[in-house]
Amino acid sequence: MIPTIEWHGPNVRMIDQRKLPARIEWYTCRGYRDVIRGIGDMVIRGAPAIGVAAAMGLALGARSISAGTYAVFSGKFGKIANEMFLARPTAVNLRWAIDRMSGLVASMADSPVEDIKAALFEESEKILIEDIEINRRLGKSGARLVPDGATILTHCNAGSLATGGYGTALGVIRAAHEAGRNIAVIADETRPWLQGLRLTAFELMEDSIPVTVIADNAAGSLMRQKKIDLVITGADRIAANGDVANKIGTYQVAVLARENKIPFYVAAPISTIDGTIKNGDLIPVEQRGPEEISRFGGREMGPSGVSVLNPAFDVTPAKYVSAIITEKGIIKSPYRKAIRGLLDL
Amino acid sequence: MIPTIEWHGPNVRMIDQRKLPARIEWYTCRGYRDVIRGIGDMVIRGAPAIGVAAAMGLALGARSISAGTYAVFSGKFGKIANEMFLARPTAVNLRWAIDRMSGLVASMADSPVEDIKAALFEESEKILIEDIEINRRLGKSGARLVPDGATILTHCNAGSLATGGYGTALGVIRAAHEAGRNIAVIADETRPWLQGLRLTAFELMEDSIPVTVIADNAAGSLMRQKKIDLVITGADRIAANGDVANKIGTYQVAVLARENKIPFYVAAPISTIDGTIKNGDLIPVEQRGPEEISRFGGREMGPSGVSVLNPAFDVTPAKYVSAIITEKGIIKSPYRKAIRGLLDL
Numbered sequence: 134m135i136p137t138i139e140w141h142g143p144n145v146r147m148i149d150q151r152k153l154p155a156r157i158e159w160y161t162c163r164g165y166r167d168v169i170r171g172i173g174d175m176v177i178r179g180a181p182a183i184g185v186a187a188a189m190g191l192a193l194g195a196r197s198i199s200a201g202t203y204a205v206f207s208g209k210f211g212k213i214a215n216e217m218f219l220a221r222p223t224a225v226n227l228r229w230a231i232d233r234m235s236g237l238v239a240s241m242a243d244s245p246v247e248d249i250k251a252a253l254f255e256e257s258e259k260i261l262i263e264d265i266e267i268n269r270r271l272g273k274s275g276a277r278l279v280p281d282g283a284t285i286l287t288h289c290n291a292g293s294l295a296t297g298g299y300g301t302a303l304g305v306i307r308a309a310h311e312a313g314r315n316i317a318v319i320a321d322e323t324r325p326w327l328q329g330l331r332l333t334a335f336e337l338m339e340d341s342i343p344v345t346v347i348a349d350n351a352a353g354s355l356m357r358q359k360k361i362d363l364v365i366t367g368a369d370r371i372a373a374n375g376d377v378a379n380k381i382g383t384y385q386v387a388v389l390a391r392e393n394k395i396p397f398y399v400a401a402p403i404s405t406i407d408g409t410i411k412n413g414d415l416i417p418v419e420q421r422g423p424e425e426i427s428r429f430g431g432r433e434m435g436p437s438g439v440s441v442l443n444p445a446f447d448v449t450p451a452k453y454v455s456a457i458i459t460e461k462g463i464i465k466s467p468y469r470k471a472i473r474g475l476l477d478l
Numbered sequence: 479m480i481p482t483i484e485w486h487g488p489n490v491r492m493i494d495q496r497k498l499p500a501r502i503e504w505y506t507c508r509g510y511r512d513v514i515r516g517i518g519d520m521v522i523r524g525a526p527a528i529g530v531a532a533a534m535g536l537a538l539g540a541r542s543i544s545a546g547t548y549a550v551f552s553g554k555f556g557k558i559a560n561e562m563f564l565a566r567p568t569a570v571n572l573r574w575a576i577d578r579m580s581g582l583v584a585s586m587a588d589s590p591v592e593d594i595k596a597a598l599f600e601e602s603e604k605i606l607i608e609d610i611e612i613n614r615r616l617g618k619s620g621a622r623l624v625p626d627g628a629t630i631l632t633h634c635n636a637g638s639l640a641t642g643g644y645g646t647a648l649g650v651i652r653a654a655h656e657a658g659r660n661i662a663v664i665a666d667e668t669r670p671w672l673q674g675l676r677l678t679a680f681e682l683m684e685d686s687i688p689v690t691v692i693a694d695n696a697a698g699s700l701m702r703q704k705k706i707d708l709v710i711t712g713a714d715r716i717a718a719n720g721d722v723a724n725k726i727g728t729y730q731v732a733v734l735a736r737e738n739k740i741p742f743y744v745a746a747p748i749s750t751i752d753g754t755i756k757n758g759d760l761i762p763v764e765q766r767g768p769e770e771i772s773r774f775g776g777r778e779m780g781p782s783g784v785s786v787l788n789p790a791f792d793v794t795p796a797k798y799v800s801a802i803i804t805e806k807g808i809i810k811s812p813y814r815k816a817i818r819g820l821l822d823l
Contacts, residue, residue: 154780154781154782155777155778155779319787322669322771323695324667324669324693324694324695325693325695327779327780330771330772330779330780330784331779331780331781334780334781334784335780335781338781338783338784343785344784344785345785345786345787346771346772346780346784346785346786346787347771347786347787347788348669348670348694348726348727348771348788349669349693349694349695349727350668350669350670350694350725350726350727350730350792351726351727351787351788351789351792352730353727353729353730353733353792354726354729354730354789354792354793355787357729357792357793380695381693381695381696381699382693382694382695382696382698384698384699384702385695385697385698385699385730385734388698388733388734388737389730389733389734392733392737426667426675426691426692426693427675427691429774429775430774430775430776430777431775432500432775433500434500434672434675434676435499435672435675435676435679435680435691436499436676436679436680436683437499438683439675439679439683439689439691440688440689440690440691441690441691441692442664442690442691442692442696442700443692443693443696444696444699447695447696447698447699447702448699448702
């Protein structure tokens with residue numbers, strides 16, 4: 134599996150996910166603004182991957198700061214962190230990574246600026262490696278929810294490409310596959326950006342896990358025909374009450390799963406849980422441009438001047454979520470208490 | 479509004495809906511096989527429009543028959559009718575039109591062949607004109623379900639282009655608009671064929687009815703945010719118990735509507751009701767090619783060799799349907815009884 138993001142000499146480089154799977158192309162970031170642009174334009178996407186990219190971007194930004202004193206450095210670093218924070222609004226892992234990097238800076242007020250820069254670089258590498266480890270633990274913990282012979286529906290891409298590596302929802306699927314279970318995956322194509330068709334199918338085919346792509350419109354019908362045994366998705370932010378913000382369409386899948394008595398699982402690292410947000414309706418939902426919907430392969434498909442609404446995420450109330458799979462185990466309703474417990478661990 | 483299909487000299491011509499809205503191009507049928515191909519390739523689509531096209535196609539086919547006797551003519555006509563029947567499997571209006579045209583042939587066993595050919599031509603024109611009248615009556619009958627200020631979600635295209643003219647679901651919307659009600663429409667883009675983006679938005683913009691296109695994935699979230707007041711769709715076949723086969727994704731919309739306490743209405747002429755089929759699960763659902771999902775603008779978007787499942791329709795159980803709007807009034811649950819009553823009218 135190709136890496137999602139890595140240090141490459143003095144630069145950060147990411148696989149350009151806009152081009153996949155037709156072309157495997159690197160997007161090279163020479164400065165932190167390239168990273169911000171990469172996140173905003175969805176060169177890299179997926180909540181955990183955005184967190185890793187933000188950390189690397191801050192390390193890159195830190196290097197470019199010329200400052201003789203900690204005060205000057207810290208002020209300039211804070212400005213970069215603020216810019217990074219605005220790259221995309223919904224995934225909380227962005228804030229989580231910024232907080233962690235900023236915390237490191239704050240803890241080194243007595244160190245020479247060059248040492249702080251080096252520590253930030255190391256921290257960004259650590260966040261990447263940890264993310265992969267977390268996904269492996271999460272995958273192992275979730276795999277027991279996947280019975281032998283199961284057909285699993287997933288929405289969007291919560292795979293290796295959405296994380297430092299291995300994946301969250303696809304991490305659980307990979308772990309079940311590695312445990313020798315005979316499974317098959319149905320991937321929603323996931324309009325408008327086609328993460329399911331372009332990324333999830335690509336990843337699973339590379340791993341020889343059987344995968345079939347459907348239009349998002351077909352998921353409910355397959356559930357009604359009992360052709361899906363369980364659903365696993367990732368998350369962009371989980372509120373303190375267990376409400377889940379994730380790729381647009383997730384809410385629909387969750388409602389349809391409950392209607393058809395199919396378990397709906399969310400797989401996410403603890404860094405995706407936002408204990409400061411009471412419920413899902415308070416999570417900011419990014420609105421993206423109309424051309425993601427109206428243009429296909431550079432060609433306008435709709436009538437000229439058509440009005441389009443393109444929310445990138447939706448909120449699934451906790452009552453539809455059968456369980457949340459994290460690297461520290463599986464939690465179930467009542468979520469408020471379970472999440473408090475997890476965050477205190 | 480451009481006509482969906484019409485006689486043009488000795489030929490039948492249809493607007494090529496694969497090209498809309500970018501190009502308004504006629505597809506000319508010189509023989510009945512051109513009509514079959516036009517239906518199969520979705521040059522023309524929508525259950526009532528398929529019925530009209532089949533009738534015209536049979537009239538066209540009848541003309542080409544060389545037969546000295548009724549027996550020879552009738553035998554050859556039967557063969558053409560059988561071919562026509564296979565053009566697409568789900569919309570029952572195809573069978574309805576074939577039955578009507580075949581009934582006419584059977585009733586003229588004592589007439590000269592040339593008279594039968596002329597009668598078939600006239601019958602096909604009558605079916606077209608009737609279809610538009612039926613839609614206007616249906617629209618008027620349904621408009622009272624659309625309150626002033628309502629935002630209406632529709633799925634696929636059940637408009638002028640799906641019928642002889644005026645439309646079923648869009649007929650109701652047009653009638654409400656003509657009655658002076660201030661309404662707005664949200665159109666699901668309707669993957670994979672994009673009938674919502676390409677056809678529904680186009681039709682409504684021509685009529686200056688406010689319309690906004692969304693990815694199919696966003697419908698549920700908008701319902702949960704109380705941004706949709708009611709849903710109206712068309713139908714491809716309605717079983718004797720009120721189950722509705724319609725464009726893939728309709729079932730999901732219906733479940734989400736009920737979950738969010740929003741009425742879900744189906745608008746269809748009585749020719750769409752199949753009294754011979756007990757329930758929706760017995761309706762044949764067409765599977766279409768994978769390229770409708772994996773290719774965009776002629777370019778393969780998924781990984782090479784990706785497996786795709788592409789059912790064109792789904793079945794919405796009657797329990798999710800708040801009412802069925804027909805040209806003979808609105809029926810509600812219990813549907814079996816109401817449908818029996820309608821068919822006996």
